[in-house]
Amino acid sequence: MDVRQLRMLRELAERGSLSAAAAALHLSPSAVSQQLAALQRAAPVPLTEKRGRRLALTAAGQALAEAAVDVAAALDRAERAVQEHLESPAAPVAVCAFHSAARAWFPPLLEAVAAAGGPPLRCSDHDVAQDDFPRLVADHDLVVAHRPSSGPPWPRRTVRVVPLLSEPMLVAHSAQHPLARSRTLRVADVADQPWIGVHEGYPLAGALQAVAVAAGRPLEVVHRINEFFVAAAVVATGRAVALLPAHTTHPDPRLVLRPLEDLDVRRSIDVLCRPEALHRRSVRQVLDLLHAVAAPPAA
Amino acid sequence: MDVRQLRMLRELAERGSLSAAAAALHLSPSAVSQQLAALQRAAPVPLTEKRGRRLALTAAGQALAEAAVDVAAALDRAERAVQEHLESPAAPVAVCAFHSAARAWFPPLLEAVAAAGGPPLRCSDHDVAQDDFPRLVADHDLVVAHRPSSGPPWPRRTVRVVPLLSEPMLVAHSAQHPLARSRTLRVADVADQPWIGVHEGYPLAGALQAVAVAAGRPLEVVHRINEFFVAAAVVATGRAVALLPAHTTHPDPRLVLRPLEDLDVRRSIDVLCRPEALHRRSVRQVLDLLHAVAAPPAA
DNA sequence: AGCGGCCCTTTAGCATCGCTTCATGGACGT
């Protein structure tokens, strides 16, 4: 039972002649005639009959034509099904972020989305090696990722990148640290300090590398700590310095965060997603709210 | 949006892998892959994605697959639509009969069909030239027709013929007629009477012709009257004789109806219909009841 | 880590199908 043939039957029913139906379908009368003949083969009783020189439907044909209406309607709905899914506010939106971004933005984002009557959120934190961030888009609609601004960009082929924030990376040292005495900080001032770096391959490894390049020699990395709040606690002991993000680091009276005068070290915080993810209205809405939430304080 | 492609998508959703879907559809995996690719072209977002080495549906694909269920259901209903129409007790059955049959059987048939909970009836009387009876099946499900038993049969090619009754044709003459004095009636007795015939081409013309043939000479047909009750009234005047059917003629004390001893003149009363008309349960039911109603009195 | 198997995709080639054009045969109106 072919949909095209059913459509032809309906057209014949409504137009009253095979020629008119063919014209409406942009086909030759012969084509319609042949297809109706094929449809007839599957039916035990005649569906059409000649009335004068026109072709008309029998009662059985009319019964079939009426059933064909439902088929066409169901097909219409199927064609819209994907689009409706894209517009649907009921489907959850999965967001993931690296730890510090998650800590800073998940709470206000959940509030904002709820306040806006947005979709249900599925939040999860994932801190992975830089190369692994793009793969997270397979399981999450929006992936908040970061990388050193000086490093290699995200692979534009496979993921869409929406910039969220460009955040300065500051040198963090203890308030009691000798560096605290100098008014400004330069690369040369910190090049010989014991550093806290991140694990190999993790996003901000390149940031510290930029300092080393500017200093002209390798830095002494004595600790490898990915979590900024852990690193901050170690920095507070005064036994090492670290590069910490300006905005997303929790204020701590025991720490001093200062920029390097002669080197602009930054990290880029971006939202990665599959291109098709942005087709979903809900995902766009969450992304917009994420932008609002992540906007650096006006002050 | 092709139904076959939607079916493949559903099968993929339910079987969990393209190969399994292909096997279920009795197709090669390649065919399914190509058709799904074609379906994908019509969608703005991916419908499938590789999960491990299997192919799985995305959320959008699942939305479409669900819509495809309705399409399949509607198609199923369409395929049954014709059959259901054939079984439907609601569709009216159109019956037509020549006048005397209509007068005799329409009332009891209506009663019988109503008593049996049968379909609504559309009765109409049509007395037409013999050649025109077969054409009536275009507008009526059942056509009660008659013809001289000795004449040409109905065209079996175009219509189905269901015998209803074989009815003797009797010579009708006035009770006061000289013929009333003879104990039996033979062809020779009536060959010289003034006859009432039917109009040219009408079904029972051939019956009178049979008498003429037996007599070996043309009969003198002084009146041409199709309606038996009109003919009966004229016969009652004693001025002419006629051939009238044995059972469907209304009893009249002024008339005598007697068979010819040496010639069996009969008419066949048949039901004509299109072959497909008998596919309808309702039509068969009415036909059965018509048989019961038309059964000659047991006496 | 290497390897074999499973699964999906791609390509090429083939059979079928559906369409158009052209020709034929009825039915209607003039």
Place this chain on the structure above:
DNA sequence: ACGTCCATGAAGCGATGCTAAAGGGCCGCT
């Protein structure tokens, strides 16, 4: 009786959907 309109059938062509075979990714096994 003719011309017109309508539906159908035959022939041919292009498109489509299939199979088979080759290719590549992913997994599990050793």
